[in-house]
Amino acid sequence: MSKHTIVVCDHIHEDGLNILKNTEDVNYVYAADIDKTALLDVIKDADVAITRSSTDVDEKFLNAAVNLKAVVRAGVGYDNVDMEGCSKRGIIAMNVPTANTLAAVELTMAHMLSCMRKFPYAHNQLKQDRIWKREDWYGNELFGKKLGVIGFGNIGHRVALRAKSFEMDVVTYDPYIPSTKATDLGVEYTKNFDDILACDIITIHTPKNQETLDIIGEEEIAKMKDGVILINCARGGLYNEEALYNNLKSGKIAMAGIDVFKKEPANNHPLLDLDNITVTAHLGANTRESQKKIAVQAAQNAIESARGSAYPNALNLPIDESKIPSFVKPYIELTQKMAFLLAQSDKSAIRSINVSAEGEISEYLDSLSTFAGVGALSVSGGEEVNYVNAKFWAEEKGITFDTTQLTHNSGYSNKVTVKITTEKGVSTISGTVFNENMQRIIGINNFAFDIEPKGNMILLRNSDVPGVIGEVGKVLGNEGINIADFRLSRGKDCALAVILVDGTVNHEILNKLANLEAAISVSYAEI
Ligand SMILES: NC(=O)c1ccc[n+]([C@@H]2O[C@H](COP(=O)([O-])OP(=O)(O)OC[C@H]3O[C@@H](n4cnc5c(N)ncnc54)[C@H](O)[C@@H]3O)[C@@H](O)[C@H]2O)c1
Numbered sequence: 393m394s395k396h397t398i399v400v401c402d403h404i405h406e407d408g409l410n411i412l413k414n415t416e417d418v419n420y421v422y423a424a425d426i427d428k429t430a431l432l433d434v435i436k437d438a439d440v441a442i443t444r445s446s447t448d449v450d451e452k453f454l455n456a457a458v459n460l461k462a463v464v465r466a467g468v469g470y471d472n473v474d475m476e477g478c479s480k481r482g483i484i485a486m487n488v489p490t491a492n493t494l495a496a497v498e499l500t501m502a503h504m505l506s507c508m509r510k511f512p513y514a515h516n517q518l519k520q521d522r523i524w525k526r527e528d529w530y531g532n533e534l535f536g537k538k539l540g541v542i543g544f545g546n547i548g549h550r551v552a553l554r555a556k557s558f559e560m561d562v563v564t565y566d567p568y569i570p571s572t573k574a575t576d577l578g579v580e581y582t583k584n585f586d587d588i589l590a591c592d593i594i595t596i597h598t599p600k601n602q603e604t605l606d607i608i609g610e611e612e613i614a615k616m617k618d619g620v621i622l623i624n625c626a627r628g629g630l631y632n633e634e635a636l637y638n639n640l641k642s643g644k645i646a647m648a649g650i651d652v653f654k655k656e657p658a659n660n661h662p663l664l665d666l667d668n669i670t671v672t673a674h675l676g677a678n679t680r681e682s683q684k685k686i687a688v689q690a691a692q693n694a695i696e697s698a699r700g701s702a703y704p705n706a707l708n709l710p711i712d713e714s715k716i717p718s719f720v721k722p723y724i725e726l727t728q729k730m731a732f733l734l735a736q737s738d739k740s741a742i743r744s745i746n747v748s749a750e751g752e753i754s755e756y757l758d759s760l761s762t763f764a765g766v767g768a769l770s771v772s773g774g775e776e777v778n779y780v781n782a783k784f785w786a787e788e789k790g791i792t793f794d795t796t797q798l799t800h801n802s803g804y805s806n807k808v809t810v811k812i813t814t815e816k817g818v819s820t821i822s823g824t825v826f827n828e829n830m831q832r833i834i835g836i837n838n839f840a841f842d843i844e845p846k847g848n849m850i851l852l853r854n855s856d857v858p859g860v861i862g863e864v865g866k867v868l869g870n871e872g873i874n875i876a877d878f879r880l881s882r883g884k885d886c887a888l889a890v891i892l893v894d895g896t897v898n899h900e901i902l903n904k905l906a907n908l909e910a911a912i913s914v915s916y917a918e919i
């Protein structure tokens with residue numbers, strides 16, 4: 393039995409490790425305790441890697457991981473995964489999006505309460521310094537304060553709900569949700585970021601990306617109330633760290649609760665020198681409950697992706713499979729096969745791939761085009777080309793893609809056509825699907841057909857003169873090749889035959905067919 397190598401790059405719960413250890417077709421490698429330079433050597437054998445935020449899936453990592461097919465980020469944020477690098481290499485990146493939500497929500501509340509009561513400092517005074525001085529520790533209450541929540545996703549909306557149970561007023565800013573998601577929960581929704589800056593306490597729960605990096609800086613802090621409290625249990629760098637430091641030092645920001653830093657580990661960070669900050673070492677996801685759930689899901693997802701059977705929560709697929717209706721799937725399959733056939737029959741450098749469609753299917757041209765790309769490019773690229781990297785591959789080779797939505801006029805309820813332009817010329821192939829999944833090629837280069845896209849096919853273009861079928865039969869018969877089916881379509885001056893054969897056909901046999909007097913061109917394709 394061939395085994396899939398799954399490398400665990402960071403610490404995950406033992407329940408996940410046990411699943412990997414006990415799966416027969418998995419070669420499990422534990423690399424969480426080695427340094428990241430040594431990991432580069434181990435990762436070269438990995439089919440799948442399981443990582444957390446401590447492992448950067450960057451260019452160095454990806455260059456070393458020459459066999460990698462998938463990476464499972466055992467957590468939510470994937471800002472340290474080079475998504476474009478993965479896609480270019482055909483590596484599918486996945487995360488485990490909701491298993492640590494509650495852990496992060498509760499840590500956020502802990503930081504909020506801790507900031508209000510300066511809990512760690514009060515604790516240390518009694519525990520470490522053995523001083524009982526109650527007058528030093530007057531805090532503030534959450535009750536009646538206004539909380540601004542930036543990002544109202546899985547974590548943000550749950551923080552808001554908990555804040556409401558403390559009888560806080562809550563306002564949220566998240567341009568990517570319908571306002572009712574907030575208002576249905578009794579949370580004010582704003583499109584004006586200044587409404588957030590006017591709050592008593594501000595907490596952020598967005599992903600880290602170009603748009604959210606430094607979303608709070610000097611300018612935004614200047615607009616805030618004196619004595620504001622800032623919480624960040626999402627990602628370091630969402631609040632500009634220098635601005636955060638300066639304004640904590642000046643007292644403009646009364647307290648900050650910080651779980652995450654721009655560069656981690658952050659054991660020497662300047663923020664740690666301040667006395668008005670509560671800090672944790674990126675512990676948002678660190679509850680036993682959440683780590684257990686994450687590890688189990690990450691292990692199962694890693695196994696499925698290693699087997700190629702499923703890619704749960706894939707992040708870099710050009711197509712969201714869950715949004716593709718079942719009637720489209722056979723068309724996608726058919727389009728890939730037709731493009732594969734066409735590219736084989738004209739073995740020269742491809743310049744462009746056009747996919748056109750009519751009928752309801754034409755609403756899915758992007759997906760059809762991606763799969764046409766996989767079909768056509770895999771003729772030269774083999775298994776290295778998949779639907780994650782097909783368009784990157786094409787881009788590197790200067791191949792252009794386009795699509796055309798056609799009005800309904802062929803008589804078929806749905807029809808898809810792939811047109812490939814190569815150095816030699818232009819060829820087209822069309823297909824449709826009958827009775828839900830009966831895929832059929834209905835045209836090749838304007839010759840009408842009704843062929844199942846399956847098997848070994850010789851495509852013979854010939855002058856439409858008597859005796860061709862007999863001569864073809866003789867050549868193939870002499871070579872011991874059995875004809876399974878012979879389809880002929882007649883054009884104005886010539887005919888196109890699609891000859892389905894048992895067994896494979898080599899160059900020598902094709903040359904013999906090409907030498908027949910009536911032959912114009914001969915090509916061969918296998919689907
Ligand atoms: N400290 C930790 O250990 C820990 C644990 C889990 C998650 N996280 C971080 O928290 C983030 C949020 O997690 P989640 O599960 O809630 O994700 P989510 O995807 O469910 O929610 C993110 C929300 O942010 C919103 N958003 C995106 N860009 C925005 C912008 N510019 N302004 C305002 N809102 C914006 C989105 O619309 C979405 O509603 C993750 O990306 C991760 O980085 C940290």
Ligand SMILES: O=C(O)[C@H](O)COP(=O)(O)O
Nearest residue numbers: 444445446467468469677
């Ligand atoms: O994005 C996340 O899921 C959290 O930041 C947790 O990350 P970690 O699993 O690397 O601690």
